[in-house]
Amino acid sequence: MSTSKGAPFRYIDLFAGIGGFAAALEAFGGECVYSVEIDEAAAKVYERNWGHSPFGDITKDANDGVMNVPPHDLLAAGFPCQPFSKSGAQRGMEETRGTLFWNILKIIEAHHPTVVLLENVRNLAGPRHKHEWDLIIQTLRDEGYRVSQTPTVFSPHLLPLERGGRPQVRERVFITATYDPDGILDGVEALPALSNVTQRGTEEWDLLHDLPVDLTDDVPGTELSSAEISWIEAWNDFVTTMWAEVRKGQTDDKPPTLPGFPIWADHWVKSEDLALWMVGGRSPYRAVDVPDTWDEVPRWKKTFLLKNAEFYTRYKAQLDQWASRHDLASFPASRRKLEWQAQQTATLWDCVLQLRPSGIRAKRPTHLPALVAITQTSIIGPLRRRLSTREAARLQGFPDNFDFGPQPAPATYKQLGNGVNIGAVWNVLRAHAERDAEALRTSEPGRALLKALVADAPKTPDERLDAVVARGRARFSEAQLPLAV
Numbered sequence: 001m002s003t004s005k006g007a008p009f010r011y012i013d014l015f016a017g018i019g020g021f022a023a024a025l026e027a028f029g030g031e032c033v034y035s036v037e038i039d040e041a042a043a044k045v046y047e048r049n050w051g052h053s054p055f056g057d058i059t060k061d062a063n064d065g066v067m068n069v070p071p072h073d074l075l076a077a078g079f080p081c082q083p084f085s086k087s088g089a090q091r092g093m094e095e096t097r098g099t100l101f102w103n104i105l106k107i108i109e110a111h112h113p114t115v116v117l118l119e120n121v122r123n124l125a126g127p128r129h130k131h132e133w134d135l136i137i138q139t140l141r142d143e144g145y146r147v148s149q150t151p152t153v154f155s156p157h158l159l160p161l162e163r164g165g166r167p168q169v170r171e172r173v174f175i176t177a178t179y180d181p182d183g184i185l186d187g188v189e190a191l192p193a194l195s196n197v198t199q200r201g202t203e204e205w206d207l208l209h210d211l212p213v214d215l216t217d218d219v220p221g222t223e224l225s226s227a228e229i230s231w232i233e234a235w236n237d238f239v240t241t242m243w244a245e246v247r248k249g250q251t252d253d254k255p256p257t258l259p260g261f262p263i264w265a266d267h268w269v270k271s272e273d274l275a276l277w278m279v280g281g282r283s284p285y286r287a288v289d290v291p292d293t294w295d296e297v298p299r300w301k302k303t304f305l306l307k308n309a310e311f312y313t314r315y316k317a318q319l320d321q322w323a324s325r326h327d328l329a330s331f332p333a334s335r336r337k338l339e340w341q342a343q344q345t346a347t348l349w350d351c352v353l354q355l356r357p358s359g360i361r362a363k364r365p366t367h368l369p370a371l372v373a374i375t376q377t378s379i380i381g382p383l384r385r386r387l388s389t390r391e392a393a394r395l396q397g398f399p400d401n402f403d404f405g406p407q408p409a410p411a412t413y414k415q416l417g418n419g420v421n422i423g424a425v426w427n428v429l430r431a432h433a434e435r436d437a438e439a440l441r442t443s444e445p446g447r448a449l450l451k452a453l454v455a456d457a458p459k460t461p462d463e464r465l466d467a468v469v470a471r472g473r474a475r476f477s478e479a480q481l482p483l484a485v
């Protein structure tokens with residue numbers, strides 16, 4: 001890949017996906033000198049928008065015998081998390097051999113980019129991956145990097161909209177490091193996590209307005225099936241019926257609430273029948289997921305069975321009537337369950353919904369849970385349809401001129417679910433440059449990075465994203481034109 005003069009820094013984009021890092025780094029003015037992505041569909045979308053095609057497999061390009069990655073100033077990688085070897089015979093970098101992090105280390109060893117930016121799922125900083133976490137920090141320090149032992153966990157919903165925030169809870173771990181071989185012994189253990197990443201106040205998001213959601217139910221590919229509508233209608237009837245009931249029964253000034261525990265229509269039995277079963281009587285349950293005896297029921301489930309029985313006993317007449325109004329027997333078992341997490345919301349159709357294996361989950365239409373690669377796409381209740389691919393792209397910070405080409409929608413949802421949020425990257429990187437300003441000032445590339453990431457950068461990538469995607473798409477179109485003869 002050729003490099004142009006004038007870009008303030010050169011970056012490489014490892015495990016590039018569709019280019020969440022590329023978007024932020026291009027918006028900072030960076031120039032990509034190498035990218036790699038093994039998934040062909042994602043690589044095609046990347047090429048279509050950034051104008052160059054990622055190489056296929058990092059293990060072929062960066063290993064013991066080969067280093068095809070060129071020099072660069074910033075390395076970005078949202079790498080797949082894999083366990084490291086714990087064998088006592090190996091130490092440090094050797095323990096990571098066989099993982100993709102080892103290939104990243106080979107690149108770092110060869111080029112020592114000024115800034116390293118790694119992103120991963122939150123679990124990487126959790127107790128189960130302590131060995132991996134400690135080793136990542138240790139090997140980066142062994143290579144001469146200033147890096148904090150304390151993880152920076154960040155999510156786009158924590159950022160104000162005008163700083164590139166989005167109404168999505170997507171907690172990710174960021175590891176940011178500055179090459180500083182001379183300063184490395186100087187208090188690096190005490191280096192704080194990034195604390196100056198801009199934070200939003202307590203003001204709530206408004207999904208429809210802030211994303212924004214396109215205020216129409218007519219978006220091809222987002223329709224609900226007639227079965228889905230009948231499940232939601234049934235539970236909507238439940239919600240409105242129960243609101244009327246709990247209000248009637250209200251005895252104090254506290255606002256009435258709907259049950260917050262999982263509501264399982266298959267497990268509605270009278271408390272007295274449950275009590276008899278608990279002491280060895282006949283089981284009142286017909287559902288296959290309840291064992292023969294009370295003792296065999298796992299503890300967490302006991303609590304929910306007891307609560308559902310109490311609830312049913314109290315509202316038996318209303319619940320029996322509700323059940324008689326709907327053909328519950330025709331619903332899959334998971335659609336006979338409701339997880340109400342929407343507090344005072346008046347109806348189910350006013351919520352955002354997820355059709356999960358554990359039941360229909362209802363939340364207030366403030367922000368969405370993290371987009372993930374394999375899941376049912378959220379339903380925007382007020383619009384009676386699913387989140388569109390365009391809206392999912394907005395949730396990750398992509399501008400509307402980002403082009404997914406002719407691929408099927410599930411591929412787009414998957415790639416977005418795998419990706420990094422652009423506003424989160426932008427703000428984490430900026431905060432990193434501010435924290436490490438002193439170390440960055442000690443080298444020419446460091447000074448250029450500092451200027452691009454802080455002094456010359458607008459407060460939000462959104463100011464520049466339309467233009468950088470337009471530029472990338474123009475590069476792609478030019479490359480498609482037949483050469484003039």
Ligand SMILES: C[S@@+](CC[C@H](N)C(=O)[O-])C[C@H]1O[C@@H](n2cnc3c(N)ncnc32)[C@H](O)[C@@H]1O
Nearest residue numbers: 015016017018020037038039057058078419420
């Ligand atoms: C968590 S995703 C990163 C997505 C990216 N940061 C984005 O914003 O779209 C990890 C990516 O690594 C890619 N990958 C896995 N093994 C790879 C390999 N050996 N070489 C190159 N890419 C690989 C996967 O296909 C996947 O797209």
